Amino acid sequence: MRIDVVTLFPDFMRQCAAVGVVGRAQQRELLQVETWNPRDYATDNYRTVDGRTCGGGPGMVMLIEPLRTALKAMREAAPEPVRVIYLSPQGARLTQGRVEALAKLPRIALLCGRYEGVDERLLAHEVDEELSIGDYVLSGGELGAAVVIDAVGRLQDGALNDAQSAEQDSFSNGLLDCPHYAKPVRDAYGEVPAVLLSGDHAAIRRWRLKQALGRTWLRRPELLAQRALDAESRALLEEFRREYFA
Numbered sequence: 007m008r009i010d011v012v013t014l015f016p017d018f019m020r021q022c023a024a025v026g027v028v029g030r031a032q033q034r035e036l037l038q039v040e041t042w043n044p045r046d047y048a049t050d051n052y053r054t055v056d057g058r059t060c061g062g063g064p065g066m067v068m069l070i071e072p073l074r075t076a077l078k079a080m081r082e083a084a085p086e087p088v089r090v091i092y093l094s095p096q097g098a099r100l101t102q103g104r105v106e107a108l109a110k111l112p113r114i115a116l117l118c119g120r121y122e123g124v125d126e127r128l129l130a131h132e133v134d135e136e137l138s139i140g141d142y143v144l145s146g147g148e149l150g151a152a153v154v155i156d157a158v159g160r161l162q163d164g165a166l167n168d169a170q171s172a173e174q175d176s177f178s179n180g181l182l183d184c185p186h187y188a189k190p191v192r193d194a195y196g197e198v199p200a201v202l203l204s205g206d207h208a209a210i211r212r213w214r215l216k217q218a219l220g221r222t223w224l225r226r227p228e229l230l231a232q233r234a235l236d237a238e239s240r241a242l243l244e245e246f247r248r249e250y251f252a
């Protein structure tokens with residue numbers, strides 16, 4: 007998968023994509039991240055990329071021209087058709103479901119706004135999808151782009167080894183994650199639950215599912231409403247609730 011990022015801060019974006027699982031995915035050529043700086047496509051002597059907001063008011067707006075030229079260069083840099091995504095507070099909320107869909111595409115471009123955002127006419131002609139990583143305001147779209155790169159990059163086949171497999175991720179099955187423990191078995195902070203030391207893998211699977219269901223019920227009940235629970239999960243959640251209220 008190829009991800010192109012249109013950003014005034016290319017070094018920052020390259021560094022975000024160079025570490026950890028995503029950095030390794032790039033080394034393994036499972037993922038390619040390229041950056042395009044609109045300032046390199048500004049033709050005036052001052053390499054201007056922003057302009058005063060029409061109608062007055064505070065702040066500046068990113069100009070059409072440098073972005074249009076950068077996007078054209080980006081599109082022409084590779085043959086695959088590219089889905090252009092704009093990170094903004096006005097976008098649709100990013101979910102794991104959407105991440106999984108994006109991870110299957112051959113190529114996406116992430117347009118990062120700065121200042122007060124981008125001229126609406128550029129968005130209308132160039133952007134296929136607007137996404138928000140949450141209901142809060144950031145100084146630029148780059149952190150949203152970094153979130154998309156990480157969430158999508160780690161799902162590329164071969165990016166995670168079996169130990170980290172994405173299937174067990176929280177949210178992958180629509181539930182929050184179960185608790186995790188490592189040695190020592192006994193610590194001043196408490197003990198590892200005995201079932202995890204039992205070697206009974208069926209019991210361990212059930213315990214983890216029960217904990218995931220219980221935590222989701224306690225912390226994010228609305229996520230439970232989104233999915234039908236099978237008989238086993240309903241029973242485990244009932245068991246969790248009984249113990250909780252006991």
Ligand SMILES: NC(=O)c1ccc(NCc2ccccc2N2CCOCC2)nc1
Pocket residue numbers: 093094095118119120121122123124137138139140141142143144145146147150
């Ligand atoms: N939730 C998100 O995904 C998110 C994304 C971007 C972002 N900021 C960049 C931005 C991009 C587009 C429009 C406005 C702005 N802003 C510029 C600074 O002023 C506020 C508006 N903030 C939050």
